[in-house]
Amino acid sequence: MIFICDVMLGKLARYLRILGFDARYIRQGDDPRSFPAPSPKILFLTKRKTGTVRPHTIVVQGNDPEEQLLGIKDFIEPYIDPAALMTRCLDCNTVLIDVPKDEIEPFVPEYVYHHHDRFTTCPSCKKVYWEGSHADEMHAWMERVKAKKHEKVPF
Numbered sequence: 098m099i100f101i102c103d104v105m106l107g108k109l110a111r112y113l114r115i116l117g118f119d120a121r122y123i124r125q126g127d128d129p130r131s132f133p134a135p136s137p138k139i140l141f142l143t144k145r146k147t148g149t150v151r152p153h154t155i156v157v158q159g160n161d162p163e164e165q166l167l168g169i170k171d172f173i174e175p176y177i178d179p180a181a182l183m184t185r186c187l188d189c190n191t192v193l194i195d196v197p198k199d200e201i202e203p204f205v206p207e208y209v210y211h212h213h214d215r216f217t218t219c220p221s222c223k224k225v226y227w228e229g230s231h232a233d234e235m236h237a238w239m240e241r242v243k244a245k246k247h248e249k250v251p252f
């Protein structure tokens with residue numbers, strides 16, 4: 098499943114990447130035609146409510162990215178693959194690659210190096226990730242989602 102996130106949904110794109118989705122983000126000035134056309138496997142997410150909603154387009158409610166994610170939960174939940182969690186760069190959407198621990202030492206804080214064993218890096222922007230660097234963020238979110246399931250969340 099690929100998500101194309103409209104210009105106002107940059108934070109939502111990062112959340113989707115944490116979950117392992119291919120989440121492309123249309124930045125201000127990008128040509129939307131350079132992105133793949135919406136289809137059953139390529140959903141377009143937007144905040145724009147004007148005009149008719151085109152096929153394979155989801156209008157996202159709210160301003161808070163967590164609230165936005167909850168709003169599209171029904172669309173994404175069936176496609177969440179636990180093995181894909183935290184396999185993409187949050188900044189640029191590239192699939193991360195594993196790096197042996199002994200090669201990563203110069204690139205991470207000393208504390209992190211000594212307290213983690215698994216590291217991945219983005220082949221495109223070179224950002225380094227380790228277990229916990231965004232896992233904590235995601236687990237906290239998952240807990241909040243579960244908690245909210247039992248309340249009546251208006252969306």
Ligand SMILES: [Zn+2]
Nearest residue numbers: 186189219222
């Ligand atoms: Zn990257």
